[in-house]
Amino acid sequence: MEWKALEKYGSTKTLQVGELLFREGEEGKEMFLLLQGAIEVYVERNEKKITLAVLREGTTFGEMTLLERMPRSANAKAIEYTKLLVLDEPSFRDVIREQGDFSWMLMKELSSRIRSNNLDVIQRIGQDLQDAAHQLGEYAHQITGMVTRVVESSKEIETNQSLLFQDIQEVSKLAEKISKSFDFVRTIANQTKILGINASIESARSGEQGKGFAVVAREVRQLSELSKNNAEETRKLLTDIEGRVKNISHSSEKSSTQCQKQTTENQQIEALIEEVLKLSERLVQIATTL
Structure with a gap:
């Protein structure tokens, strides 16, 4: 139609390159031809500019905001x-009432734009779904690999723990055997001490002739006492080792x-990740049908 015929209904506005007509969120009181x-x-969005459309000569825009009295949805x-x-609202009403060709053109324009927007939205949603599903699948595969390695490591740790527990049990048994051996050493030390005492008594009875034997008896008693003391210390250490081995054994278990x-x-x-992978595949299927 002839746009000149519409100029009497509104006012003209000129913009230089880069000049802003309106901002997103502003109140919309006019439409534009x-x-x-x-x-x-x-x-x-997120400090990124997303171009929705580039409008050329003969295009109307802003009528949706004017009709719905909603804020601008874009810049x-x-x-x-x-x-x-x-065209403000009164002017727009006059054009609709008096210019049937414009009304028809506007309805066609709106219908075409809505259909085009719907297709764009569907394509974007479909692409976003595909991207998300592929990303989800990739993450799930990575997680599966990591979990598999963790499971293998856990099994290896479990095996090592079992072997360690067995070794600890063997060490505990050896400690018990050593403890019994030191009981025997302590018994010998006690017997040796008694033998040394008896030897001292006999050397005293022998008088001058038993002096040399008395020195030997004294050394035997001292050696016996030293052996006994060492056996006691070693036994305490073994008892401490046994206690610690039991604690380690309990912790290992x-x-x-x-x-x-x-x-x-x-x-x-x-198993859950497998379900996520199946869901990801389902999302891809849904996206391809949009």
Whole structure:
């Protein structure tokens, strides 16, 4: 239709390159007919600019905001020298009432735009779903690999813990045997001490002739006392070792139990990740049907 016929209903506005027409979130009280130039419609998300459309001569825009009395849903900026016809609500009503061709053109424009937007949204959602599903699948595969390695490590730790527990049991048995041997040494030391005492008594009875034997008897008693003291100290050390071995054995047994539980839990995690992978594949299937 002839756009000149509409200029009497509104006012014209010109924009230089880079000049902003409106911002997202602003109240929308006018619609626009692009008479000359080009307008970029865009949004800003996470400090990134996303271009939604580039509008050319003969395009109307802003009518949805005017009709619904909603804030602007995007930014609009001139990317060329631009001339616009601006219609406020009363002017827009006059055009709709008096210009049937414009009303028909506007309905076609809105219908086409809604259909195009729906297709764009579906394509974007489909692509986003595919990207998310592929990313989800990639993460799930990575997690599966890590969990598998953890399970293998847990099994190896469990095996090592079992071997360690067996070794600790053997060390405990050896400590018991050594303790019994030192009981025997202590008994010999006591007997030797008694023998030394008896020898001293006999040397005293022998008078001058038993003096040399008395020295030997004294040395035997001292050696016996020293052996006994050393046996007692060693026995205390062995008792301490046995106590510590038992503590280590108990901790090792608990650690082995925890490893078994961890292995079971890791296997459950693997099963859940398999379900995530299946869900990821399902998302891809849904995305491809959009």
